[in-house]
Amino acid sequence: MDYKEKETLGQAVKAWREDHHYRMGDAAKVAKIPYASFQRIEYDQGNPRIKNLALIARALDMSTDEVIARWFNDDDDKQKDQ
Numbered sequence: 001m002d003y004k005e006k007e008t009l010g011q012a013v014k015a016w017r018e019d020h021h022y023r024m025g026d027a028a029k030v031a032k033i034p035y036a037s038f039q040r041i042e043y044d045q046g047n048p049r050i051k052n053l054a055l056i057a058r059a060l061d062m063s064t065d066e067v068i069a070r071w072f073n074d075d076d077d078k079q080k081d082q
Contacts, residue, residue, distance in 0.1 A: 003060045009071040010044035016060055017042070031059045047072070 006012035017027040028038035033052045041048050041056060048056065050064070057067040 003062070004066070004070055008044050009048075009056070009067065010042045012060060012071075013038075013042045013056060027059075031055050 003012035003016055006015055013027075017024065020027070020030075022030065024039060024042065025035050028035045031038060033041075033055050037048065037052050040046055041052065053067060054064045057064045060067070062070075
């Protein structure tokens with residue numbers, strides 16, 4: 001599955017987890033990030049630390065730059081303000 005198609009990072013993370021049949025705790029272990037951090041990312045709560053973002057990117061088979069450009073690009077917000 002191409003996780004880039006998902007609207008939010010949390011949706012992409014959840015799709016990755018479900019595609020691999022992981023429970024949330026197992027997915028956090030595989031991604032090598034704390035459970036609470038994984039949960040916040042999947043639920044789109046707050047902004048993840050760069051280290052955790054890099055680990056999630058690796059799990060999604062994406063670069064950190066791709067993840068940032070895809071889900072943390074605020075160009076749309078800037079265009080709305082103009």
